[in-house]
Amino acid sequence: MRVAPVDTDESAPGRAGRHRVFLFDLDQTLLRANGAGGAAFAYAFRTVLGDDTALHGIEYAGRTDRGILTEALDRAGVSPAEQGDVRQCIVQRVCEALPDCLRTADARTLPGSQSVLAALSEEPNVTLGMGTGNLRATALIKVAHVGLSPWLHDGGFGDDHTQRHGMIADAAAALCPPDRDADVVVIGDTALDVAAARSNGFASVGVATGGATRATLQACGADAVLADLRDTEHVLRVLRTVRFPG
Numbered sequence: 001m002r003v004a005p006v007d008t009d010e011s012a013p014g015r016a017g018r019h020r021v022f023l024f025d026l027d028q029t030l031l032r033a034n035g036a037g038g039a040a041f042a043y044a045f046r047t048v049l050g051d052d053t054a055l056h057g058i059e060y061a062g063r064t065d066r067g068i069l070t071e072a073l074d075r076a077g078v079s080p081a082e083q084g085d086v087r088q089c090i091v092q093r094v095c096e097a098l099p100d101c102l103r104t105a106d107a108r109t110l111p112g113s114q115s116v117l118a119a120l121s122e123e124p125n126v127t128l129g130m131g132t133g134n135l136r137a138t139a140l141i142k143v144a145h146v147g148l149s150p151w152l153h154d155g156g157f158g159d160d161h162t163q164r165h166g167m168i169a170d171a172a173a174a175l176c177p178p179d180r181d182a183d184v185v186v187i188g189d190t191a192l193d194v195a196a197a198r199s200n201g202f203a204s205v206g207v208a209t210g211g212a213t214r215a216t217l218q219a220c221g222a223d224a225v226l227a228d229l230r231d232t233e234h235v236l237r238v239l240r241t242v243r244f245p246g
């Protein structure tokens, strides 16, 4: 992958003609799982460790599953040497439980998600992917459950990174054409999505459908902010013209 040089031309709205890679966060950006992920984690902890108290009060928003699991296993008193095996058992149980949890929680796309992805996929020189803290397996289960599989297959995931910026770097490495410059735009609902984009030199578009307000997303440096994804034409206009960090 060749990393795109930063666009410092303030008069240039976007960079027409270049390949563009859009990395979408999942939870609270494209879909609402209504606690299904947390319920699957709780089931897995109860099954593998006997109880789920290590998950009580844990922060999920914007974090990677690896980061969440590491914190919870530390809390549960699982030694670093044992965490690899325990984590593997827990992930297996999470994947077993998640489809039922998604059905029970009535997980679904957020309004406009499918239209935006469908419209973007029709544009030339565009690659769509995920930049999500979910494990790869749970991301694919969620995407399939809510009907976003036609557009989202690959990206960066939370299996190996406790922090989001490494996951976003993985996503770009997986999806940027190897022989062409590409502009990467990260779309997400938290300050952590924005920070991960900025630390990689990518543009970020905040979507205020999670816990963060538009003002918060703007204040933490998002290059553009959307209230939601309902207005496909407006969303596409913003994604086409987002300014790259200078």
Ligand SMILES: [Mg+2]
Binding pocket: 025, 026, 027, 028, 029, 061, 062, 188, 189, 190, 210
């Ligand atoms: Mg999110």
